[in-house]
Amino acid sequence: MTEQADLDLRPKLIGARIKRTEDPRLLTGLGNFVDDRQVAGVLHVAFRRSDHAHARIGPIDTAAAQAAPGVTAVFTAADFEKTVKPLRATSRMKGYYATPIRPLAHDKVRYVGEPIAGIIAESRYFAEDAAERIAIAFEPLPHVADPAEAAQRGASLLHEEAGTNVLVAREFKRGDVDAALAAAPVRVKARFRMRRRTPLALEPRACVAEYDRSRDALTFYSTTQVPGIIRDSIAEALDLPGHRIRVIAPDVGGAFGGKASLYPEEIFVCAAAHQLRRPVKWTSDRMEDFAATGQAFDEIIEAELGFDRDGRALALAADVVGDVGAYSIYPWTAALEPVQVVSFLPGPYRIEHYRGRVQAVATAKAPTGPYRGVGRPTATFVTERLMDMAAAHLGLDPKEIRLRNFVRAEDFPYRIGSGIQWDRSGFAECLTAACDRIDYAGLRQRQVQVRTAGKYFGIGIASYAELTGIGSRISVAPGMPINTGTETATVTVDSTGAVTAAFGIASHGQGLETTLAQVIAEHLGARLEDVRIVHGDSAAVAGGSGTYASRSMVLAGGAATLAATAVREKLVNAAAHLLETAPGDLVARDGRVTVAGTDRWVTFREVARAVYAEMGRLPHEARGELAASKTYDPVFGTTTSATHIAAVEIDPATLEIKIERFVVAEDCGRIVNPLIVDGQVHGGVAQGIGAALYEEIVYDVEGQLHTGSLVDYLVPSACEIPPLEVVHIESESPTTLGGFRGMGEGGTIGAPAAVANAVADALAPLGIEINELPVTPERLFRLLSAARK
Amino acid sequence: MSARAIKVTVNGVAYERSVEPRLLLADFLRHTLGLTGTHVGCEHGVCGACTVLVDGDSARSCLMFAVQADGARIETVESLGTIGQMNALQEAFHEHHALQCGFCTPGMLMTATDLMRKYPLASDDEIREGLSGNLCRCTGYEHIVRAVRAAVGRAKDAPS
Numbered sequence: 001m002t003e004q005a006d007l008d009l010r011p012k013l014i015g016a017r018i019k020r021t022e023d024p025r026l027l028t029g030l031g032n033f034v035d036d037r038q039v040a041g042v043l044h045v046a047f048r049r050s051d052h053a054h055a056r057i058g059p060i061d062t063a064a065a066q067a068a069p070g071v072t073a074v075f076t077a078a079d080f081e082k083t084v085k086p087l088r089a090t091s092r093m094k095g096y097y098a099t100p101i102r103p104l105a106h107d108k109v110r111y112v113g114e115p116i117a118g119i120i121a122e123s124r125y126f127a128e129d130a131a132e133r134i135a136i137a138f139e140p141l142p143h144v145a146d147p148a149e150a151a152q153r154g155a156s157l158l159h160e161e162a163g164t165n166v167l168v169a170r171e172f173k174r175g176d177v178d179a180a181l182a183a184a185p186v187r188v189k190a191r192f193r194m195r196r197r198t199p200l201a202l203e204p205r206a207c208v209a210e211y212d213r214s215r216d217a218l219t220f221y222s223t224t225q226v227p228g229i230i231r232d233s234i235a236e237a238l239d240l241p242g243h244r245i246r247v248i249a250p251d252v253g254g255a256f257g258g259k260a261s262l263y264p265e266e267i268f269v270c271a272a273a274h275q276l277r278r279p280v281k282w283t284s285d286r287m288e289d290f291a292a293t294g295q296a297f298d299e300i301i302e303a304e305l306g307f308d309r310d311g312r313a314l315a316l317a318a319d320v321v322g323d324v325g326a327y328s329i330y331p332w333t334a335a336l337e338p339v340q341v342v343s344f345l346p347g348p349y350r351i352e353h354y355r356g357r358v359q360a361v362a363t364a365k366a367p368t369g370p371y372r373g374v375g376r377p378t379a380t381f382v383t384e385r386l387m388d389m390a391a392a393h394l395g396l397d398p399k400e401i402r403l404r405n406f407v408r409a410e411d412f413p414y415r416i417g418s419g420i421q422w423d424r425s426g427f428a429e430c431l432t433a434a435c436d437r438i439d440y441a442g443l444r445q446r447q448v449q450v451r452t453a454g455k456y457f458g459i460g461i462a463s464y465a466e467l468t469g470i471g472s473r474i475s476v477a478p479g480m481p482i483n484t485g486t487e488t489a490t491v492t493v494d495s496t497g498a499v500t501a502a503f504g505i506a507s508h509g510q511g512l513e514t515t516l517a518q519v520i521a522e523h524l525g526a527r528l529e530d531v532r533i534v535h536g537d538s539a540a541v542a543g544g545s546g547t548y549a550s551r552s553m554v555l556a557g558g559a560a561t562l563a564a565t566a567v568r569e570k571l572v573n574a575a576a577h578l579l580e581t582a583p584g585d586l587v588a589r590d591g592r593v594t595v596a597g598t599d600r601w602v603t604f605r606e607v608a609r610a611v612y613a614e615m616g617r618l619p620h621e622a623r624g625e626l627a628a629s630k631t632y633d634p635v636f637g638t639t640t641s642a643t644h645i646a647a648v649e650i651d652p653a654t655l656e657i658k659i660e661r662f663v664v665a666e667d668c669g670r671i672v673n674p675l676i677v678d679g680q681v682h683g684g685v686a687q688g689i690g691a692a693l694y695e696e697i698v699y700d701v702e703g704q705l706h707t708g709s710l711v712d713y714l715v716p717s718a719c720e721i722p723p724l725e726v727v728h729i730e731s732e733s734p735t736t737l738g739g740f741r742g743m744g745e746g747g748t749i750g751a752p753a754a755v756a757n758a759v760a761d762a763l764a765p766l767g768i769e770i771n772e773l774p775v776t777p778e779r780l781f782r783l784l785s786a787a788r789k
Numbered sequence: 790m791s792a793r794a795i796k797v798t799v800n801g802v803a804y805e806r807s808v809e810p811r812l813l814l815a816d817f818l819r820h821t822l823g824l825t826g827t828h829v830g831c832e833h834g835v836c837g838a839c840t841v842l843v844d845g846d847s848a849r850s851c852l853m854f855a856v857q858a859d860g861a862r863i864e865t866v867e868s869l870g871t872i873g874q875m876n877a878l879q880e881a882f883h884e885h886h887a888l889q890c891g892f893c894t895p896g897m898l899m900t901a902t903d904l905m906r907k908y909p910l911a912s913d914d915e916i917r918e919g920l921s922g923n924l925c926r927c928t929g930y931e932h933i934v935r936a937v938r939a940a941v942g943r944a945k946d947a948p949s
Contacts (some may be wrong), residue, residue, distance in 0.1 A: 019886070021883060025872065027882055028875065029865065030826070031891050033828070035829070038820075051799040125809075202924060202925070202926050202927075204839055251892070253926055254890040509890030509891070510889070675886040678931075679886050679927070679928055682932065683927045685928065690945045692888070709831075715924050715926070718917040718933070719932070723934075724931045731869070747929075
């Protein structure tokens with residue numbers, strides 16, 4: 001039997017519904033989250049944060065705070081002037097201004113909640129007491145809250161040295177969009193608005209820097225998705241070599257992009273621990289999380305889509321203003337979210353002529369940063385609303401207009417007008433499968449019946465494509481300070497035969513300890529329970545960034561495949577000597593190397609002992625370390641697609657929008673673990689429903705935050721989220737190793753558009769369009785009142 | 790502030806400690822007793838991550854001071870099954886993938902424990918209503934509802 005034939009016969013680990021190895025510790029209270037760490041002699045931090053949105057910082061009187069009970073030290077920006085180098089999210093983008101990132105506000109504050117002073121005390125209680133005793137003389141500066149006003153010449157500047165509040169402006173175009181739109185017989189146009197939100201992981205951000213006096217080194221535990229990036233940036237800020245700063249992300253309680261950037265508090269805690277030569281800890285409370293964790297969305301989009309008389313899209317033009325908040329977040333830059341809106345606006349459709357213009361405008365609000373879907377939820381909302389508006393105009397069914405415009409099977413690979421290339425993915429297959437599952441035709445019939453009874457019942461479709469598993473040829477900001485395009489796996493069989501696989505990724509709910517073990521065990525021929533996955537540790541591999549952008553299974557899974565295969569070859573070669581047979585006759589499976597078709601085998605443990613411990617048992621050439629380190633780069637990345645369908649009913653009295661059914665049909669390529677894929681889709685959809693109906697960060701015209709608690713910022717509970725149905729279309733990816741496509745974010749990309757389309761469909765008899773999300777009862781009431789006038 | 794002596798029973802173990810009146814019950818459990826399974830997500834009583842049982846009723850340990858628990862019997866996630874021997878509810882969460890990051894999980898488990906002791910949980914709507922005071926950002930609740938449904942079914946089938 002050939003090795004391949006044997007591989008085909010045995011039970012597959014990749015694709016199996018395997019219960020997670022992470023679960024038992026998390027279910028029994030034995031999880032190891034950052035704030036759970038008990039560190040002897042640790043000092044606690046409370047920050048005095050700005051209550052002004054935009055003000056010059058005058059003299060700061062810290063004497064009373066210094067003298068308060070339990071206080072060890074009080075730091076302001078002046079204390080780090082010589083010891084901490086400001087960092088900048090650099091990029092080669094033309095006209096881009098990279099704002100400095102410092103541990104504490106320097107000269108000015110630029111948003112409510114910006115840290116100005118850090119108090120270090122024996123307990124958090126003492127630190128908070130002392131924070132109130134700091135007196136700061138503020139000199140208020142003009143408001144910079146509205147992005148359109150802030151972009152004007154003469155507006156008050158947040159960063160005077162930039163000369164403008166427009167931190168970056170870009171344009172993507174193909175063809176002659178003005179001429180094509182002018183010639184298009186059917187045009188739809190609207191102004192859309194996606195309101196600001198926050199990622200809101202249930203675990204607030206936290207970090208603790210443990211100081212090793214013996215070698216002037218820090219071990220920094222942080223709730224981060226990107227330990228490699230944090231290690232590199234702290235090393236730069238404090239001018240330390242990488243081996244004296246190790247960053248560990250232990251169990252992390254959700255992140256959704258909100259823990260994927262470098263934060264001032266992280267620099268502060270490291271710098272303070274380094275200066276005090278003591279362990280220092282900070283745990284954010286929920287108010288701080290609302291005020292200072294990277295926020296998301298907040299775009300205004302003017303878009304127009306032109307069609308021929310048969311409903312085929314010809315040209316799309318869009319102007320986007322992104323309100324990016326006060327700083328260009330490190331390392332992603334302020335371009336991250338708004339630029340990706342214009343990158344993905346053409347969606348899964350053939351649209352020959354395209355122009356997307358975008359401005360990222362600084363305002364006196366918390367900085368925006370990565371959030372699940374990055375730009376795609378907004379882009380999908382806009383394009384899918386335009387598709388439905390055009391369908392209504394043309395008298396076409398929303399399903400039909402999408403089928404007429406999808407990139408067809410024969411068109412792949414297809415480059416959309418922004419330059420992004422789609423490879424083969426089940427665009428039409430997902431739409432068809434979602435319609436079948438929800439009984440689309442049946443729902444439309446029911447809609448006719450209930451409408452005559454005066455009910456508001458609507459069905460909304462959203463189809464999208466996303467770029468996942470992005471390789472080294474594509475960067476969110478050209479020339480930014482990190483490489484997002486590769487990941488490394490180091491697989492080691494130690495002298496006991498145990499398998500350890502180390503990665504640069506950092507799982508924080510995705511179950512990668514389970515799924516990467518599935519990949520390693522399958523390619524190595526190990527037993528799943530013998531494989532330990534090490535991740536979330538900057539010391540695990542020489543260079544790595546972390547987990548974000550639906551990349552970990554594509555990149556780390558690819559690296560795992562390469563490294564495990566290389567180690568299997570070494571095991572087999574060594575075993576060939578022990579079994580006195582040719583390597584080609586051997587197969588590795590279940591932790592043993594077996595002579596194919598016989599019952600002669602040696603265990604990994606026996607092979608490992610022979611290689612490492614038993615002198616003279618193997619010839620020199622078969623005694624190489626049973627380890628391999630491999631780096632994988634998917635170069636361009638791959639395409640994941642899906643269709644979401646929502647059916648909603650609106651209560652005419654309360655205007656409560658009840659989602660009756662929600663179906664997702666998605667193509668994430670080869671599925672490693674269906675249980676986990678379902679969970680990722682469910683969670684993404686729930687956050688997308690939040691974006692559509694509930695979740696909104698509100699700043700007033702003065703830049704004051706009005707949604708600083710969970711009482712004001714509404715997160716959907718189990719009662720607001722309907723039962724979720726998922727259909728998998730598993731088409732192999734032609735470009736990635738293993739055929740994996742990324743899938744962590746997609747749920748959040750499709751759901752806002754599907755719900756918006758369903759609400760608009762429910763209210764279609766009244767001629768109401770839903771062009772602003774979230775569509776709260778108040779917004780709906782205003783729309784209905786206006787329509788009835 | 791002067792410390793006060795309190796006596797509490799946590800997971801069957803009696804403790805006598807001297808605490809400051811302003812110490813939150815959540816901080817007492819986590820940092821004084823080292824029972825870090827109870828998590829703190831909002832400190833204002835909305836998210837439910839810190840849910841424990843106080844004298845048999847679910848309560849937000851971030852909305853109570855430790856001194857208010859003087860004389861009380863407290864159950865936390867550490868009172869349920871162990872890694873080697875999880876209880877039926879924990880097993881159902883494991884089987885149905887009802888947790889992702891695991892941060893809300895201890896609170897979910899304690900709320901579900903309370904619900905299962907007191908109510909029939911005959912429908913999924915009843916389960917959702919019962920869990921509506923516990924926020925989860927990862928799962929979309931679907932698998933949590935299925936897990937609780939399965940645990941309720943298993944409890945019903947078990948010989949009484």
